[in-house]
Amino acid sequence: MTRRSHLRCFLHGTFFQENNITLLDHPACSPDLNPIENIWGWMAREVYKNGHQFQTVDALREAIFNTWSNIPTSLLETLASTMPKRLFEVINKNGGATHN
Secondary structure, X not given: OOHHHHHHHHHHHHHHHHOOOOOOOOOOOOHHHOOHHHHHHHHHHHHOHHHOOOOXXXXXXHHXXXXXXXXXXXXXXXXXXXXXXXXXXXXXXXXXXXXX
C-alpha cells in the first residue's frame, strides 16, 4: 500500500470513527465489492461486439462514450440489488475472492 493510500485510509477511518460508522473489514480493491468492474466488462463486450475493430482512436473514444451514456438502468439496478449477496459471500470467504 502506498503512503498516499495509508493517509487516505487513516483519514477515512478517523471520519467514520468520529461519526460512529462501523466499517466492514474487506480488501480495499475487492472486485467482488466493486460493481464498476462489472460495468467495465459489459462496456468492453458492447464496444467490441461482433469483433468490431476501430480504425482511429477517435472512433474508439466515441464508441466508449456512447456505450457509457447508454448503460442500461436494469444493469445498474441488478448490480445494486446484488450487493447484499456480494457482501455475504466476501464475509463467508473471510475477505477472499468469491469467484474463480
